[in-house]
Amino acid sequence: MPHIPDSVRVALVQMTCEVEKQPNVDKALARIADAARQGAQIVCLQELFHNQYPCQSEDHARFAEAEPIPGPTSQAMAAAARQHGVVVIASLFERRAPGLYHNTAVVYDADGSTAGIYRKMHIPDDPLYYEKFYFTPGDLGFKSFATRFGQVGVCVCWDQWYPEAARLTALTGAEFIFYPTAIGWHPSEKDEYGAAQHSAWETMMRSHAIANGLFVCAPNRVGVEGNIEFWGGSFVSDPSGVLLAKAGHSEEEILLADCERGKLDVVRTHWPFLRDRRVDAYGDISKRFID
Numbered sequence: 388m389p390h391i392p393d394s395v396r397v398a399l400v401q402m403t404c405e406v407e408k409q410p411n412v413d414k415a416l417a418r419i420a421d422a423a424r425q426g427a428q429i430v431c432l433q434e435l436f437h438n439q440y441p442c443q444s445e446d447h448a449r450f451a452e453a454e455p456i457p458g459p460t461s462q463a464m465a466a467a468a469r470q471h472g473v474v475v476i477a478s479l480f481e482r483r484a485p486g487l488y489h490n491t492a493v494v495y496d497a498d499g500s501t502a503g504i505y506r507k508m509h510i511p512d513d514p515l516y517y518e519k520f521y522f523t524p525g526d527l528g529f530k531s532f533a534t535r536f537g538q539v540g541v542c543v544c545w546d547q548w549y550p551e552a553a554r555l556t557a558l559t560g561a562e563f564i565f566y567p568t569a570i571g572w573h574p575s576e577k578d579e580y581g582a583a584q585h586s587a588w589e590t591m592m593r594s595h596a597i598a599n600g601l602f603v604c605a606p607n608r609v610g611v612e613g614n615i616e617f618w619g620g621s622f623v624s625d626p627s628g629v630l631l632a633k634a635g636h637s638e639e640e641i642l643l644a645d646c647e648r649g650k651l652d653v654v655r656t657h658w659p660f661l662r663d664r665r666v667d668a669y670g671d672i673s674k675r676f677i678d
Contacts, residue, residue, distance in 0.1 A: 403609055425641065442520070497535040
């Protein structure tokens with residue numbers, strides 16, 4: 388494998404989505420090209436970037452948006468990675484078999500090859516986020532993948548609330564965890580709870596960066612779709628939890644951040660959480676509840 392640079396430029400694509408699939412795919416391809424022209428080496432798209440978020444209702448017609456992997460959209464992402472020489476992380480609505488669908492992220496290496504696949508493990512079921520209707524929980528576990536520009540881990544949206552997911556991904560050698568996301572405000576709640584909800588979301592992922600000594604990168608969508616106002620706020624955190632870059636709440640943006648890989652060892656030796664873990668004492672973490 389070629390030498391991995393000490394500094395890696397990450398790009399997060401924050402964008403609005405239209406009703407029809409192809410304009411969204413075309414926009415994402417254009418954003419990947421724009422990011423590459425700006426020196427990006429790893430480009431991550433938001434969750435289910437190819438359509439408006441499908442899970443605000445339980446609608447069997449929305450299953451038609453899913454594709455096999457490989458399929459037209461995933462092949463277009465692979466071609467973009469190869470054309471621009473960048474790693475691309477694409478979150479897709481996967482049709483694995485008749486009646487079996489996943490929320491799946493694919494990591495394409497800079498030569499267009501598939502570095503790895505991650506299927507979303509934690510599937511929510513909340514008002515306007517009826518994902519259990521659509522997605523089977525992932526069965527590939529928590530992983531990271533070797534790429535030309537570093538060891539890349541991926542979790543997806545609801546996974547971001549679970550420290551266990553971040554820890555297990557980190558323990559596979561991840562230097563970066565990317566969280567493709569689709570999260571927003573219910574209009575009736577925004578005035579009272581909006582600031583706290585957004586703060587909790589960002590704080591949770593920054594804590595994963597600190598606890599695991601790695602870079603956390605979260606692209607989110609923007610715009611109003613149905614009854615959700617997606618809040619954007621895409622960001623990159625360094626291993627100390629410091630925000631390297633943060634996008635606004637309402638505009639489309641290509642967010643760029645330079646990540647110094649040497650920080651991983653510096654932070655982990657000064658805050659040696661991985662060294663001091665009591666792995667002999669954590670057996671109960673696999674229980675649902677300790678009575």
